[in-house]
């Protein structure tokens with residue numbers, strides 16, 4: 001069950017919960033970009049401190065964020081290993097063909113690790129404190145400029161909100177099917193990787209079958225109710241810019257200044 | 266197999282969040298070879314109770330004795346596997362679990378998992394198809410190409426193919442037409458009788474309770490309110506009102522007639538025949 005929790009919205013009334021989703025989405029993307037401008041260890045320490053502060057502000061237990069990293073940990077470690085063993089420079093401790101261990105490699109390895117982890121933490125903050133539906137609105141708002149290229153943002157936003165809308169259903173259904181197959185004697189988490197993959201078939205196929213059926217039904221229902229995608233739409237939920245959003249943006253500016261300053265150290 | 270719930274509590278722990286107890290202080294004895302119906306309002310915890318018999322939902326306190334096995338909060342995987350082999354569980358809308366390319370493979374999935382040999386599996390598949398009344402000609406068809414009622418039969422065949430001693434069913438008739446529902450339940454009753462099964466059935470339909478079960482468990486808010494013989498429960502007017510239990514059709518008719526006559530009859534009739542007899546008796550009395 002724990003794994004299925006990843007990225008689910010936790011209700012709450014923290015500062016972060018109350019921020020406008022557009023601000024949050026923008027700030028998240030901005031901080032992720034900032035991660036790639038950090039050039040030294042002080043910068044990463046600063047961003048770690050800031051990220052942990054933000055995570056603390058959400059009022060959500062640390063486990064929820066750690067759970068976001070867990071499924072990706074092997075991928076992260078793989079990338080970090082590549083960095084560590086194939087980067088030269090500084091003091092070289094060990095060398096065997098193209099593989100080496102150098103002080104420079106260790107540092108870049110640490111940077112890569114920090115970038116991944118911080119990236120996941122900060123985007124988890126976004127998904128844990130923002131309702132999926134608000135997130136869709138925010139994406140819609142940020143994509144608006146694309147309309148001048150005659151790209152249909154509305155269709156895209158609708159697709160996105162429908163998919164997000166059905167994630168909880170899909171998760172519930174997954175739990176049910178997993179239970180049903182366990183009752184039929186499937187033991188998960190046993191055997192080698194091929195055997196484990198095979199065990200996914202009885203889970204994934206019924207899910208596909210029901211998702212396809214549901215998509216078809218939904219499309220029919222929307223058609224019957226007269227939905228047309230090329231009409232101009234009004235919105236039920238209006239997003240409002242508030243003082244706290246200005247405060248948040250100000251903090252982002254300060255963070256940028258701090259990163260620029262720390263980079264010079 | 267006898268099933269005993271001993272001071273059982275359980276919840277659905279979701280990551281860091283502990284929910285309230287979904288099953289609370291449940292004590293229950295389901296006798297060997299009995300046919301027990303579980304009733305109660307939605308959200309009472311009926312499905313959760315069934316899952317516990319199969320070890321799909323583990324207790325957070327207390328223990329469940331299933332035959333010689335015991336399910337505890339820290340239960341070994343081997344014990345659970347052994348229990349699941351003996352306890353067949355039919356979920357609500359079991360056809361949603363179908364996945365294999367052919368009906369044969371799907372029904373054979375459980376037996377294979379529980380260590381049946383190829384030959385044993387093949388025999389078990391054919392035997393269970395016969396039991397649920399499926400035409401052997403469907404053996405090589407894709408389960409997805411069958412009708413809803415047939416799919417449900419395939420799903421149930423997939424459960425009984427493992428030859429369980431206990432059969433637990435979560436509203437096996439839901440979503441079927443009355444005819445299809447009666448066929449499925451009658452088939453379950455035949456299985457129960459012919460194979461000396463211990464059967465637990467969750468249902469919302471009191472006519473099913475009367476027609477198929479001999480014991481009834483009433484649940485509300487995660488607790489067992491009472492466990493009785495079916496006739497006793499429906500004879501107990503106070504209990505019926507207190508737990509907001511619907512009446513089976515014949516009893517409902519009897520109550521209407523009683524109201525018209527302005528007096529209560531001596532017994533509660535659960536079948537139309539009993540109602541007819543009762544009316545004759547009351548008329549001549």
Ligand SMILES: Nc1ncnc2c1ncn2[C@@H]1O[C@H](COP(=O)(O)OP(=O)(O)OP(=O)(O)O)[C@@H](O)[C@H]1O
Nearest residue numbers: 175277284287305306307308309310311312313314
């Ligand atoms: N997978 C789950 N995760 C979290 N909570 C759950 C889960 N399944 C059920 N619950 C909760 O447990 C409680 C009991 O649910 P359960 O499904 O056992 O009720 P039920 O008596 O079978 O209801 P129904 O008659 O509607 O089928 C409900 O409050 C429900 O919200």
Ligand SMILES: [Mg+2]
Nearest residue numbers: 311312313435
């Ligand atoms: Mg239920």
